[in-house]
Amino acid sequence: MTQTSTTRRSFLKAGALIATPIAAGGSSAALADGGLKARLTELEDAAALRRLHQAWLRQVNAGVVDAVAKLAGPVSGIVAEADPEAQSIRVAADGQRATGRFACSVETETELEADCTFAQMARLQGTGIVRSIAPQTLKVDYLRTPDGWAVARAELSAA
Secondary structure, eight states: OOOOOOOHHHHHHHHHHHHHHHHHHHHHHHHHHHHHHHHHHHHHHHHHHHHHHHHHHHHHHHTOHHHHHTSOSOEEEEEEOSOGGGEEEEEOTTSSEEEEEEEEEEEEEEEOOOOSHHHHHHHHTTOOEEEEEEEEEEEEEEEEETTEEEEEEEEEEEO
16 A cells, blocks of 8 residues: 655645646736727727818818818818728827828819910909819828827828
8 A cells, every 4th residue: 555645845836737827817818908908099099080080171171271281282172982991090109100091082273374365264254263173092191299189291192
C-alpha cells in the first residue's frame, strides 16, 4: 500500500495552475473593454464628422461666405451623392485630424466676360452668368478643436 502525502507546496502549485486561466481571462476582458471603448470613440467621431459635413454643405449652398471661402473657385452649390459607398471618413490615429472624400455634383457660376453681342444682351437682361453642373470629388480635411470638429480645408477635383 502506497501512501501519498500532500504538502503545502503541492497544494499551492495546483491552485496556481487552476488560477492562471482565470487571471488570463480577466486581462483579456479588460483588453476587450478597451477595444470597445476605442471603437465607440471612433464611431462617435465619424457620426460627429458626418453631421458637421452636412451642416457645412448647407452653409455652402446658402452662400455663407466663411463656408464657401474654404473652396477655391466659383462654387454656388454642392449636392452630395446619395450612395454611402461614395463617401468615406477616416480619423487619424492621433484622433485630432480626419479626412473625408465625397462624390458630389458641383454647381458653378461664372460671369460672362466676353465683349460680344451675346454677353452684352445677357448683362442687359440681368443674367450674364453661365451655370454648369459637373460630377466631382470633394476632399475635406477636418481638425479637432476645443469646441469639437471643424472644417480646416476643402478641395474639389474632377471625378
